[in-house]
Amino acid sequence: MALQNINPTTTKSWQELSNHFNEIKDINIKDLCKESKRKEDFSIQFNDLLVDFSKHRITKETISLLVNLAKEVGLKEAIESQFSGEIINVTEGRAVLHTALRSSTDDSILIDGKDIKPKIQKALRKIKSFSNKVISGKWKGYTGKSITDVVNIGIGGSDLGPDMVVESLKFYKNQLNTHFVSNVDGDHVSEVIRNLNPETTLFVIVSKTFTTQETISNAETIKNWFLKSATIFDIPKHFVAVSTNLEAVDSFGIDKNNVFPMWNWVGGRFSLWSAVGLSISLSVGFDNYKALLEGAEEMDIHFRNEDFENNIPVVLALISIWYNNFYQAETEAVLPYSQYLSKLPSYLQQAIMESNGKGVDRNGHKIDYQTGTIVWGSTGTNMQHAFMQLVHQGTKLIPADFIGYKESLHGLTDHHKKLMANYYGQMDALAFGKTKEEVHLELKVSGNQDKINQLLPFKVFEGNRPSNAILFDKLTPNSLGKLIALYEHKIFTQGILWNIYSYDQFGVELGKELAKKLLNK
Numbered sequence: 001m002a003l004q005n006i007n008p009t010t011t012k013s014w015q016e017l018s019n020h021f022n023e024i025k026d027i028n029i030k031d032l033c034k035e036s037k038r039k040e041d042f043s044i045q046f047n048d049l050l051v052d053f054s055k056h057r058i059t060k061e062t063i064s065l066l067v068n069l070a071k072e073v074g075l076k077e078a079i080e081s082q083f084s085g086e087i088i089n090v091t092e093g094r095a096v097l098h099t100a101l102r103s104s105t106d107d108s109i110l111i112d113g114k115d116i117k118p119k120i121q122k123a124l125r126k127i128k129s130f131s132n133k134v135i136s137g138k139w140k141g142y143t144g145k146s147i148t149d150v151v152n153i154g155i156g157g158s159d160l161g162p163d164m165v166v167e168s169l170k171f172y173k174n175q176l177n178t179h180f181v182s183n184v185d186g187d188h189v190s191e192v193i194r195n196l197n198p199e200t201t202l203f204v205i206v207s208k209t210f211t212t213q214e215t216i217s218n219a220e221t222i223k224n225w226f227l228k229s230a231t232i233f234d235i236p237k238h239f240v241a242v243s244t245n246l247e248a249v250d251s252f253g254i255d256k257n258n259v260f261p262m263w264n265w266v267g268g269r270f271s272l273w274s275a276v277g278l279s280i281s282l283s284v285g286f287d288n289y290k291a292l293l294e295g296a297e298e299m300d301i302h303f304r305n306e307d308f309e310n311n312i313p314v315v316l317a318l319i320s321i322w323y324n325n326f327y328q329a330e331t332e333a334v335l336p337y338s339q340y341l342s343k344l345p346s347y348l349q350q351a352i353m354e355s356n357g358k359g360v361d362r363n364g365h366k367i368d369y370q371t372g373t374i375v376w377g378s379t380g381t382n383m384q385h386a387f388m389q390l391v392h393q394g395t396k397l398i399p400a401d402f403i404g405y406k407e408s409l410h411g412l413t414d415h416h417k418k419l420m421a422n423y424y425g426q427m428d429a430l431a432f433g434k435t436k437e438e439v440h441l442e443l444k445v446s447g448n449q450d451k452i453n454q455l456l457p458f459k460v461f462e463g464n465r466p467s468n469a470i471l472f473d474k475l476t477p478n479s480l481g482k483l484i485a486l487y488e489h490k491i492f493t494q495g496i497l498w499n500i501y502s503y504d505q506f507g508v509e510l511g512k513e514l515a516k517k518l519l520n521k
């Protein structure tokens with residue numbers, strides 16, 4: 001079934017949402033949270049994940065109208081189209097099947113009449129056996145030494161996903177040290193290789209096209225550096241590739257046995273579940289990599305089957321549309337309360353902004369409503385001492401996702417108590433603020449009676465600032481898989497509702513072309 005290309009603003013549900021918005025736009029989260037059962041009614045528990053979306057300017061009717069909108073534009077059918085491998089990436093003529101990469105069922109998924117599942121299984125076996133050899137030390141470098149360092153050379157989706165996951169799962173890492181080279185800035189590659197020993201370093205060149213300027217330049221520079229101490233016959237022991245472009249990989253000198261597949265039905269920014277995740281498997285071992293995939297699959301099943309009202313990615317996507325299209329909020333913050341997730345915001349910037357930063361709809365018409373949100377963020381509590389002033393008291397409305405974990409990994413419970421007190425404290429401060437009366441009393445009690453008139457306006461917090469509490473039991477490969485898949489499905493849902501194509505990225509091309517022209521001048 002093809003996607004229904006409906007301009008959301010022309011639907012009955014949109015009209016109803018607009019009327020509803022005019023009626024409730026001045027409601028206050030503080031008042032809403034006084035309702036009994038508010039938390040119960042506005043939260044969803046799914047395995048080890050609890051999402052609390054009670055601190056929003058929404059009522060039950062808001063959710064029900066947003067769900068109507070999702071139904072009216074054919075979200076259910078669109079989800080099925082994606083999972084079953086239809087060509088939903090129409091502008092590139094491709095299916096979108098990152099979900100197939102983590103599917104453990106025997107159901108076949110056909111592309112051009114052929115089941116892709118056996119290919120996926122074969123690639124996973126290859127990742128497993130290669131990772132095991134390198135981690136166990138059986139894979140030897142050109143002087144007979146085991147590998148100590150892995151360098152992932154890629155950019156965009158061929159870098160951000162693996163880099164973010166390797167950092168997030170650092171707790172689970174083995175003895176290998178993993179590095180990432182992405183920028184065409186020569187200082188980046190120089191900085192990474194200057195402390196490396198070519199005898200014990202493995203380079204994983206990740207490029208779907210194997211033509212990307214940054215990646216190929218970095219790979220060539222590294223090859224030249226490597227050849228200062230080794231010969232071209234040593235390349236197979238130190239260079240492997242993940243790509244669809246076998247010819248280009250071959251002419252680089254990489255042994256065809258050391259090429260891991262990529263497929264054009266997996267978009268770059270959704271590719272960490274494919275062999276693009278090789279550096280993840282090398283860093284934390286195949287079993288942990290598999291657990292990451294399993295967590296994502298759990299979220300896939302939830303997204304595909306759950307009613308929209310109880311469907312975490314759908315509900316979060318709808319609430320975000322509520323702020324983006326009705327309150328005209330322009331940005332969203334992603335605020336993980338785990339230092340391990342420091343790279344999540346920049347990973348999500350590509351996933352979200354490259355996918356939904358589109359101004360033309362699926363009918364080819366220029367859009368006159370808001371689409372993709374601007375995403376930014378950093379880890380708590382560091383960001384509390386950086387940008388949170390603006391989020392609390394600035395003039396902009398910034399809905400925020402607070403991602404937290406009930407348990408810490410290293411067991412410093414005292415630290416974790418403080419971290420989580422901040423996690424909840426920030427959300428409460430945003431939602432409930434501090435009234436004039438409270439500030440008045442506070443100044444009085446602290447002996448600043450004479451300064452009340454002078455200081456009062458500056459110390460008031462309006463509150464009514466929305467947030468989601470996304471709380472997992474613990475940061476594990478499985479829970480990280482769920483979290484990433486959650487955002488992937490949120491992106492898809494929003495793309496369907498905004499009537500845009502989320503899986504192309506023509507917007508990155510023009511700048512690249514112009515840079516090429518300038519270079520050839």
Ligand SMILES: O=P(O)(O)OC[C@H]1O[C@](O)(CO)[C@@H](O)[C@@H]1O
Nearest residue numbers: 155156157158207208209212268
């Ligand atoms: O894997 P490749 O082909 O080197 O492309 C890298 C990245 O470039 C883009 O095409 C554009 O930024 C991304 O979608 C992709 O992840």
